[in-house]
Amino acid sequence: MAIASSSNTEQAQYRFSSALINSADPWRIGTVVIALLAILPVFAILWLAFFPTENIWPHLVKTSLPRYLQNTIVLMLGVGTSVFATGVSTAYLVSNYEFPFRRMFEWLLLLPLAFPAYVVAYLYTDLLEFAGPVQQGLRTLFGWQLASDYWFPNVRSMGGAVMLMGLVLYPYVYLLARSSFIEQSPNLSAVSRLSGRSPFKTFMFVSLPIARPAIAIGVALALMETLNDFGTVDFFSVHTLTAGIYDVWLNMGNLGGAAQIASVMLTFVVLLLSLEYVGRRRQRFYQSAGRFSNKQRKQLVGRSKWLAIFVCAAPVSLGFILPFLMLLKYAIQYFEQSWSPEFREYVFNSLYVSTTAAVVCATLAVVVCYGRRLHRSTSMIIAARIASVGYAVPGAVLAVGIVIPLASFDNAMDTFFRARFDISTGLMLTGTTFALIMTYVIRFLAISIGSVESSMSKISESVDMAARTLGYSASRTLGRFQLPLLKSGILTAALIVFVDTMKELPATLLLRPFNFETLSTHVYQFASDEMIEQSALGALCIVISGLLPVILLSKTISQSQSLASRA
Amino acid sequence: MSAPLKVDRISCRYENESAVNHASFDIEPGDLACLLGPSGCGKTTVLRAIAGFQPLIDGAIYLDNQCISSPANIVAPEHRNMGMVFQDHALFPHLNVERNVAAGLFRRSDSDRRRIVGEMLERVGLQNQMHKYPHELSGGQQQRVALARALAPSPELLLMDEPFSNLDGDLRERLGQEVRELLKDIGATCVMVTHDQQDAFTFGDVVGVMREGHIEQWDKPYDLYHEPTSLFVAKFIGDGVFIEGTIASATEVKSELGLLRGDLVTDLPVGTPVDILVRPDDIIHDDHSTQTARIVKRSFRGESYLYTLVLPSGSKVLSLVPSHHSHAIGEDLGIKMEIDHLVVYPRIKP
Numbered sequence: 001m002a003i004a005s006s007s008n009t010e011q012a013q014y015r016f017s018s019a020l021i022n023s024a025d026p027w028r029i030g031t032v033v034i035a036l037l038a039i040l041p042v043f044a045i046l047w048l049a050f051f052p053t054e055n056i057w058p059h060l061v062k063t064s065l066p067r068y069l070q071n072t073i074v075l076m077l078g079v080g081t082s083v084f085a086t087g088v089s090t091a092y093l094v095s096n097y098e099f100p101f102r103r104m105f106e107w108l109l110l111l112p113l114a115f116p117a118y119v120v121a122y123l124y125t126d127l128l129e130f131a132g133p134v135q136q137g138l139r140t141l142f143g144w145q146l147a148s149d150y151w152f153p154n155v156r157s158m159g160g161a162v163m164l165m166g167l168v169l170y171p172y173v174y175l176l177a178r179s180s181f182i183e184q185s186p187n188l189s190a191v192s193r194l195s196g197r198s199p200f201k202t203f204m205f206v207s208l209p210i211a212r213p214a215i216a217i218g219v220a221l222a223l224m225e226t227l228n229d230f231g232t233v234d235f236f237s238v239h240t241l242t243a244g245i246y247d248v249w250l251n252m253g254n255l256g257g258a259a260q261i262a263s264v265m266l267t268f269v270v271l272l273l274s275l276e277y278v279g280r281r282r283q284r285f286y287q288s289a290g291r292f293s294n295k296q297r298k299q300l301v302g303r304s305k306w307l308a309i310f311v312c313a314a315p316v317s318l319g320f321i322l323p324f325l326m327l328l329k330y331a332i333q334y335f336e337q338s339w340s341p342e343f344r345e346y347v348f349n350s351l352y353v354s355t356t357a358a359v360v361c362a363t364l365a366v367v368v369c370y371g372r373r374l375h376r377s378t379s380m381i382i383a384a385r386i387a388s389v390g391y392a393v394p395g396a397v398l399a400v401g402i403v404i405p406l407a408s409f410d411n412a413m414d415t416f417f418r419a420r421f422d423i424s425t426g427l428m429l430t431g432t433t434f435a436l437i438m439t440y441v442i443r444f445l446a447i448s449i450g451s452v453e454s455s456m457s458k459i460s461e462s463v464d465m466a467a468r469t470l471g472y473s474a475s476r477t478l479g480r481f482q483l484p485l486l487k488s489g490i491l492t493a494a495l496i497v498f499v500d501t502m503k504e505l506p507a508t509l510l511l512r513p514f515n516f517e518t519l520s521t522h523v524y525q526f527a528s529d530e531m532i533e534q535s536a537l538g539a540l541c542i543v544i545s546g547l548l549p550v551i552l553l554s555k556t557i558s559q560s561q562s563l564a565s566r567a
Numbered sequence: 568m569s570a571p572l573k574v575d576r577i578s579c580r581y582e583n584e585s586a587v588n589h590a591s592f593d594i595e596p597g598d599l600a601c602l603l604g605p606s607g608c609g610k611t612t613v614l615r616a617i618a619g620f621q622p623l624i625d626g627a628i629y630l631d632n633q634c635i636s637s638p639a640n641i642v643a644p645e646h647r648n649m650g651m652v653f654q655d656h657a658l659f660p661h662l663n664v665e666r667n668v669a670a671g672l673f674r675r676s677d678s679d680r681r682r683i684v685g686e687m688l689e690r691v692g693l694q695n696q697m698h699k700y701p702h703e704l705s706g707g708q709q710q711r712v713a714l715a716r717a718l719a720p721s722p723e724l725l726l727m728d729e730p731f732s733n734l735d736g737d738l739r740e741r742l743g744q745e746v747r748e749l750l751k752d753i754g755a756t757c758v759m760v761t762h763d764q765q766d767a768f769t770f771g772d773v774v775g776v777m778r779e780g781h782i783e784q785w786d787k788p789y790d791l792y793h794e795p796t797s798l799f800v801a802k803f804i805g806d807g808v809f810i811e812g813t814i815a816s817a818t819e820v821k822s823e824l825g826l827l828r829g830d831l832v833t834d835l836p837v838g839t840p841v842d843i844l845v846r847p848d849d850i851i852h853d854d855h856s857t858q859t860a861r862i863v864k865r866s867f868r869g870e871s872y873l874y875t876l877v878l879p880s881g882s883k884v885l886s887l888v889p890s891h892h893s894h895a896i897g898e899d900l901g902i903k904m905e906i907d908h909l910v911v912y913p914r915i916k917p
Contacts, residue, residue, distance in 0.1 A: 378582060462657035462728070466713075468644035469618055469651040470671030470720065484661045 027474065028380065031371030034364050035383040038390055038442050041401025042266065048404050049263035052256030056248075060260060068244040068261065072268070075161060075233070075240055076223050082166025083222040086315050087173025088215060092203065093312060095181035098297040099305045105312040106178075107554030112319030113171040114546035116503045116520070118231020119539045120164050122527035123323045125235070128155045156236045165232060167319040169225050173218035175553070180214035180283075181207060199298075216279035220272045227268055228394040230506035235528055241265045242506060245396045249510070259404065262397040269392045276392075327543060330536030338537035343522070346538065350502055350518040353433060357440035358448075358498040362490050364441065365448035369456050370478055373464070388446030395507035398439050403511065406430045406438075431513055439507045444500050448493035455489025456482065496549045502542055569596040569756045570631035570723040572617070577626030577636075578780075579612050586612040588780035589626065594758065594773070599750060601771030602760045605803070609780040610760045614726050617758060618651055619644035630723060647724075650717030654729040656709040658701040664688070664712050665697040671720040687715040690749060707738050714746060718755065725750065727759040731766055743769045764804055776800050792846075793908035801844050801910060806873070809842035810882050811914065820911055823880050824858070829909030844910040847873060847887035856901035860884065862894055876900060 093099075094106050128134050130147055144150050153159065184207060192202040208215075233240045239247075241261055249258035300308050331338070364387075372384045390398065406429040417425045429435055459482065467477040483490075505520045512521060519538045526535035572594040579587040587609040594600045602610040615621035617628060619635065619642055628636040630649075635642040650671075658667050668687055672680045688694045691711035701709055710730060717725060730746070731739045747770050750757055761767050767774045768788040775785040776799075784791060784800045795801035801809075812822035814835045820827045822843055835841065860876035863883070867890065874886045874894070886902060894900055 460653075460655050460657055462651075462653035462655055463659065465615075465618065465620060465644070465651060466653065466657040466659075466716070467670070468620070469647070469649050469722075469726070470716070471645045471648075471674070473643070473645050481659055 025374075025474070027367065027371040027374050030367040031380060031383050031387070034368055034445075035386040037438075038387045038445060040405060041398050041442065042389075042393065043401075044404035045259045045262045045266065045397065045401040048256055048259035052260065054254065054256055056254060056257040057260055060248075060257060064239070064244060064247075065261070065264070067239055068241045069264070071158070071233075071238055072227070072240040072242075072265075074158060075165075075238065076226055076268075078158070078162030079165045079169060079226045080219055080223055082162060083170040083173045084215065084219055086166060086170035087218060087222075088177050088208070088211075090170075090312050090315065091174045091177035091181055092207070093308050095178050096207075096297060097300045097308060099300040099308045101309065101312075102297075105316065108316045108320075109174050109312060110171050110550050110554055111316065111547070112168045114543050114550050115168045115320065115323060116231065116505065116542060116546070117165045117168050117225075117229050118235065118505060118527070119327070119523065119543065120168055120319070120323050121161070121232040121235050122523075122532045122539075123326050124160070124164055125155055126532050127322075127326065128152075158236075158238050161232050161236045161238050165226055165229065167315060169222040170315060170319075172221040172225075173215055176214040176218040177211050180211035184210050213279040213282035217276050217283070220276035220279065224269075224272050224392050224394075227265065227272070228396075228506060230396060230509065231524055241268075242394055242396045245400060246510070249400065255400065255403065255407075258400045262400045265394060265397050269394070269397075273389070273392050324543065327536050327540045330533045331540045334533045334536060337534055342517075343538065346517050346519050346522045347541065349516060350520070350541075353437055353440065353518060354498045354501040356433075356437050357444065357501045358494040360437065360441050361445055361448040361497040362452070362494040364445060365452040365493055366478075366483075366486070366490065368445075368449055369452045370474075370482065373456060373461075374474055384449065388449045390442040391444065391446035393443065395439070395443060395504060396510060398443055399507040399510040402435055402439050402442070403430055406435050430511075433513060433516065436508065436511045436513075439511055440497075440501045440504060443504070443507065444497040447496050447500065451493035451496065452486060452489050455486050455492075459485050492549075492552060495552070499545050499549050502545050569754055571596050572724055572756065572758070573629040573632075574613070574617065575627050575629065577613070577616055577628060578624050579609070579616055579621050580624055581612075586780055587616065590777070590781050591626075592775050592782055592785050594756060596756050597751075597754050599747060599755075599757045599759070599770060599772045601767040601774040602758065602777055603764060603767040603771075603774050604762065604777035604783075606762055608777040610762075610777045611728055612780075613777070614728055614758060614760045617724070618649055618726055619647050648720070648722050650720065650722035650725045652710070652713045652717050652725070652727040652730045654732050656701070656706075656713045656733075658709055658712055658716075660701050663698050663700050664693065664704070667701070667712055668715045668719050670716060683719050684715075687719045690718075691715045706734055707742055710734065710742060714749075718753070723756070725755050725757040727757065729761055730759065732761070732763070739766070740769060746770070776803060778803075793910075795844070795910060798842075798912050801912075805846060806885055807844050807846045808882075808884050809912075810845055810878070810884060811880075812841050812843045812911065814839045814841060814911070820909060823878055823882070824884075824904050827904060827906050827909055829906045831909035831911065833911065835911075835913060840914040841911040842914050844912075845884050845906070847885040849904065849906045850876070850884055850886040851903045851905050852886060852888040852892055852900060853903040854901045856903045858903070859899040859901050862896050862898050862900055865894075865896060874900060876902065 090105070090109050094102055094109070126132055130152075135152055138144065138150070138152070142150070155164075188206050188210070189202050192206045193199070197205055227242065229240075230242050230246065232238075233243050234246070241264060244261045245258045245265075248254050248261060368384050368387050372380045393401075407427075410425070410427050410430050413428055414425045417423045463481060464477055467481045468474070472480060502518075503520060505524055508518055508521055509524065512518065517525070519542055523535040523538045523542065526532065527539075532539075574590060574592050576589045576591050577587060578585065578589055590609070590613055592600070602613060604610045612621055616623060616636060622641055623636050623638050625638060627634050630647065634640070635647055659670065662670065665684055665688075668684045669680050672683055675683070684697075685694065688697060691714060693708060693711055693715070696704065696708065696712075701712070704712065710733075713730075731743055734742060743766060759767075759770055761770075771788060773785065774788050774791055776783045776791065778799050784796050786794075786796075791800060791804050795804060801807065810822055810824065812820045812827070814833060814837050815821045815826060816837060817833060818828060818831050820831065820841060820843055824845075827843065860878050862874050863877050864875035866873045869890065871890050872888050872893065874888060875883055876886055877883050886900070888900075
């Protein structure tokens with residue numbers, strides 16, 4: 001090894017001393033720090049759950065926990081079945097058959113994603129309750145007087161929650177199943193048909209099994225949202241684990257108990273994450289290399305044509321058009337009452353926290369993605385995965401996990417300053433928007449990492465190597481050659497985080513500073529007092545901002561279509 | 568510009584997989600070297616290590632007699648003053664040709680930069696395409712821009728990773744020649760990685776054949792073909808088959824094709840069973856020869872036929888015959904041996 005003489009080595013060290021790659025470079029450190037921050041809430045929950053100041057485990061297990069658990073499991077099974085059925089059937093129709101309005105349905109089917117489940121829940125309750133227009137109409141029509149004269153399903157129930165959540169969450173399955181169906185080689189189905197299977201049997205034997213990993217990912221994502229939901233289950237009095245966290249923390253004032261429920265929810269999180277992970281791993285093998293652009297769609301005629309239109313139109317109209325029209329009507333009718341100085345303050349608050357979260361998320365995502373790109377070691381890949389674990393953790397659970405360490409920090413600071421300077425610093429972090437924004441950032445970091453990562457992966461690694469050999473440092477390579485190419489990916493990341501933060505309810509309710517209202521908490525407050533009309537304007541703002549990423553998605557879909565038709 | 572490179576018993580790993588295993592070679596200033604090998608042999612990893620993108624777990628790399636990589640220290644790629652050309656060209660898509668070529672000249676003055684960019688583009692014949700963007704160029708033009716960009720900062724060493732693999736046959740050979748002449752003209756030292764032996768033979772002064780992470784043979788192209796030092800190189804380079812034989816003396820081998828005599832020098836004892844490498848151009852077609860072999864397969868190559876012949880013993884040999892000698896399958900072909908370079912390996916008992 002010691003080929004070079006010692007004088008040569010010394011000279012070499014002198015010449016290159018400033019240029020050694022430091023194993024502790026800022027990108028590596030940055031990524032690791034971000035990963036640690038993201039995993040901090042989980043550790044805080046586990047720590048407090050197993051070493052609580054006041055042990056309510058026995059009490060929880062004896063009383064409410066079984067009910068919370070049962071409700072959560074029933075809700076997830078119900079929503080899972082519903083999103084599977086709706087998502088897969090619509091995706092299969094639009095990707096394999098030709099029928100009127102098919103191209104429109106392709107993107108219309110995404111729209112329900114813009115609605116937070118709780119807004120749909122408030123609207124449908126308004127529509128279907130005893131005093132609502134539907135039951136009134138039925139009474140007029142049939143001459144009924146009292147509620148006991150007829151049977152009508154109660155929307156504020158477990159069944160209602162399953163229906164409505166299924167209605168706004170199926171697009172996750174639709175989106176993934178659709179691209180899987182489109183990417184499947186038509187030759188596979190042809191082989192199955194030639195061997196004598198009917199179209200339906202071919203679907204069950206070929207298309208569905210190949211799409212299974214993608215569908216599993218979609219269902220896992222929809223169920224993460226289900227687990228996260230607080231607005232709907234609270235309004236419908238379905239006592240799930242999330243509702244339990246509120247009850248134990250806010251009503252009983254027991255943070256340790258909330259942490260214990262949260263730790264139970266983490267089990268669900270792990271299960272869903274594994275489901276998603278298995279799906280993604282399988283997907284790699286199932287995805288075919290080529291894109292089959294000129295896929296032949298079978299023309300539907302007669303009754304099957306109308307059936308296809310109905311199957312696609314139903315979720316679109318129930319999940320988007322109807323609630324959107326109601327919202328629009330109320331917002332216009334009650335505009336004078338709604339457009340108040342307070343309302344403008346809520347808008348400002350929402351914009352402020354959402355923009356901050358979006359900018360921070362996008363920045364951190366660039367650090368994590370670039371850090372991993374620079375150091376392709378196992379430890380960095382793990383760090384990047386940990387940094388994106390937050391999306392699976394329900395907002396309420398994250399809130400508990402963030403309050404625990406921040407509160408002890410606040411207390412420690414307060415004690416220190418009181419003792420030293422006789423000043424009370426109070427709730428420096430937990431009482432401010434800091435805790436709120438930190439929660440948003442941890443929860444939505446995965447989305448921004450995903451978006452930045454996908455555009456970064458399109459830049460060939462040799463572009464980096466070219467820049468480096470031309471004399472640019474790692475940081476300057478990022479600034480000069482990566483960022484200009486990443487612009488749209490970073491913007492998309494920021495936009496989606498912005499919108500998700502606008503919609504976010506569970507963590508916002510738990511962590512907002514005193515007297516700090518955002519649009520979502522404002523809508524929640526009014527709607528749970530059955531004053532949905534007055535908060536319709538706020539809900540409309542949330543839904544319209546929620547449309548932005550959906551439009552972006554549908555644009556990608558139509559672009560891939562026009563690319564395919566050109567090819 | 569141009570410095571000697573010494574790669575000294577380097578080893579690299581990916582995760583837990585060994586990619587390069589004690590690879591060593593030296594390159595003199597001004598030499599064009601090729602690393603040739605099947606995919607997965609570690610050649611690109613060696614190139615990445617030379618550029619400073621791949622840490623070493625053993626060994627060292629010296630440029631101009633200074634250590635630039637060792638397990639303890641690694642000079643950052645941006646401080647090595649090396650140019651690199653990639654298979655996918657890696658042009659910056661958001662910069663035009665002029666600014667791409669100028670990308671490595673950011674420490675120079677404006678006038679210097681303009682002058683060098685002009686010179687480089689003229690050398691690669693793209694002075695009229697200055698304001699075009701990469702996507703507006705053909706594959707060959709993109710490759711020239713990539714080369715101009717890599718050479719503009721006068722690197723001490725030029726690295727090329729499969730630079731011609733994305734190009735079509737004709738253009739590929741022409742550009743290979745052109746690039747060789749250009750680099751010879753400016754006296755650059757260069758390491759190129761390729762899996763294509765034609766590329767390697769067109770381009771390289773010296774070629775290193777790599778196998779499973781180490782250099783199997785480092786030689787001139789002519790010697791690699793005619794005097795492969797290992798069975799692997801003999802099989803990897805060119806066409807050829809092995810026939811059985813026994814050592815008859817220090818310069819002769821007995822085989823069913825007769826007593827073969829070439830420039831063989833062996834210290835194997837007389838009578839040792841060996842495998843003899845027979846290239847298609849070692850067997851000459853001769854209608855008057857008493858020795859014949861039956862044609863079992865033929866493939867037309869335009870200027871010649873490649874015949875697969877079966878000898879009386881049943882072993883097969885290849886023969887390259889000018890294409891106006893057309894013979895049908897099943898015919899007996901008269902053959903004559905013309906082995907100048909006799910290559911033998913002690914037979915491994917199956």
